[in-house]
Amino acid sequence: MYDYTEFDAAFVAERNRQFRAQVARRVAGHLTEEEFKPLRLMNGLYLQLHAYMLRVAIPYGTLDSAKMRQLAYLAERWDKGYGHFTTRQNIQYNWPKLSDVPDMLDALAEVGMHAIQTSGNTIRNVTAD
């Protein structure tokens, strides 16, 4: 299983720091939703019919126990106690609050995970029949 290098960890930490600031500016009204929408989508955060949805990347669908426990922690701490593993073998949380997402991303980074590039025209997990 791939382990983050120092570069990877620093990259994700900086990305999370940027997104935390973007969320703060959106909540404070310094960003419009039109300005904020592409930024949140680049960090895997959708706004769907009933709530926000955070899609976490699980490259190659592989997890170790530390990652699995942290995914459970995210569900219990910031969601409704469950997540949804997708057909691409990512996981989605269907009830996060916008204000909690930066903390969720930092918690993911602790175990070498992120929600980057899980939406839009990007490279995704490959699936096959």
Added chain:
Amino acid sequence: MPKVFTPKVVTANALIEGDVVYQTADDRWTRNLAEAELIEDEDLAKLRLTQAEGQPDEVVGAYLADAVRSKNGPQPTHFREDFRRTGPSNYFHGKQAELS
């Protein structure tokens, strides 16, 4: 021939929680469709929508949704709005589970 205006409610998603919300006649945002303001005048509907769009610190993606009057308050006329009112339809979780 211009389309006939049908009654509407103003609906959106709450900015922080993402919950489905509806605008009331006294300018609150409620999660209960039965408490929503049913607007039966087209000009008033446009005004109320504009007012809702002017609250980006509270709601996201405000729009006018078709509704009809009933003894239990406004009721949806489209299944999409019925899903938004009741919560997820795939299995028992979300809004309807919390209200049960």
